[in-house]
Amino acid sequence: MARLGFSEQGWIKGPWTPEEDKLLSRYVSQYGEGRWSSVARSSGLNRSGKSCRLRWVNYLRPGLKRGHITPQEEGIIIELHALWGNKWSTIARYLPGRTDNEIKNYWRTHFKKTGKPCEKQEKKKNQMQKQHMEEGQNGGNKGDSMNDPQGNKQETVITYPTVVVDNQFLPTMYQDITSCSDIIAIDDYLWGGGFWNLDNGLKRFNSKPTQSATSRARFLSVARDSSLSQSRTIFLSYTLFPEPQSRVILSATSHVQFSATVTASPPPPVAVVSHRLQQQQ
DNA sequence: AAAGGGGTCAACCGCTCACTA
DNA sequence: CTAGTGAGCGGTTGACCCCTT
Incomplete structure (x- = not known):
């Protein structure tokens, strides 16, 4: 060259x-x-x-991801850009393996002109979501869909573990999402976006949650370790409200044992919170 | 098949901030 | 307090790639 x-x-x-x-x-x-x-x-x-x-x-640098930004990562980028603007390095801290340069380039090429994802990207995303929906209907027990067959909105109760907060801001562990190799995105249609209430189990809001809901969250992404077939590890990342600058990474194995870390930001890792999550009866 | 145009991404530039003497 | 230096950040550039015509 x-x-x-x-x-x-x-x-x-x-x-x-x-x-x-x-x-x-x-x-x-x-x-x-x-x-x-x-x-x-x-x-x-x-x-x-x-x-x-x-x-x-x-x-x-070791640990850098190659390849396209996933819809989950895109969701995180959009969410965090709404919070912090062009703080690319800060945003990059929440996308393990991605660099600020990469995120900056991605934003400029995908969102800069229109302020929203380009048509092509949207099409692709919709396609993926449709595919997930179809797979879910073929025996997946991932909870009820957002809409009933008539298309009416209804609150969705997920048959996943209940979240119980043990002690507030009790430092126990810091779990890095990057420690899990070969993370692939799943369940985007189910988890991605939307507001969730963590007070009484994982309930999804169809509209904006009330101000009184203290532990509501917006899930940004879900990923799992594909190498584990029986004992799935699911990574949930979401933004806690009303603290807009905190983010939680939950990890779950076999839908039984959950642990969570909260990282105040910017930058992570900082404070750590432990949640005990119990399997829903 | 070739040309043109837009998209992507690696790399550079200029600025700011933190640290130190 | 100030000047010098290094590191990091965000903005910009330009080469390459790919799609369309």
């Missing part, structure tokens, strides 16, 4: 070569992140510290 040129300081500019990537990766794995200017000097790379840092953070 042709070089774009050199900076005034003589640093190479332009696309990175595989050799440069190897050099940088080797250096960082040996000496760690940080001190980027010394990385630039000592690694043998004729690149500026800034360039090295950017390449590492956005491309070489």
Whole structure:
């Protein structure tokens, strides 16, 4: 690939070569992140510290996700952008494996012009949701649908565990969603969006919840570990209201044992809350 | 098949902030 | 308090890709 040129300081500019990537990766794995200017000097790379840092953070860093933003991630982006605006790095902290640059690019290409997802994206999303619905009807016991066959709205009671808050803000553990490999998105049609009441089990609001509901939440995404066939681990992430800047990640195994972490933001991880979730009778 | 245009994304730029001497 | 330096952030650019005509 042709070089774009050199900076005034003589640093190479332009696309990175595989050799440069190897050099940088080797250096960082040996000496760690940080001190980027010394990385630039000592690694043998004729690149500026800034360039090295950017390449590492956005491309070489372990744990980065490749591929398209999922509908769940899109939901999180929309939600958090509504809260914080163009705070890309803050938003990126809630999307493990995604970089601020990636999210920024995604936002600009998908939402910047119209302020809403482009038609193509919407079509795709609807298609996915339709597919989920069909799969759900084929034996999935995931709770009642949002609408009855006549299309009338009704409150949905999910036969999933009840959420009981043990103690408020009792630090117990911090569970990172990234620790689960091969997370795929599921149940988007069921969980994605909408408001949920956590006071008396998981009940879904069809309209905006009342101000008195203290532990209402909006689910942003659900994902599961596909490698577990019997003992599914489900990850729920949602924004707690009325604290708009807190977010909870719940993890559930076999629909029996739940644990939850609350991270105040920005940035995570900070305060941790433990919820005990009991299986609904 | 070729050209044009729009979309995507890696990379750069300029600014701000935090830290230190 | 101030100046220098490094790191990080958001905005912007430009090359490449792909779709449409």
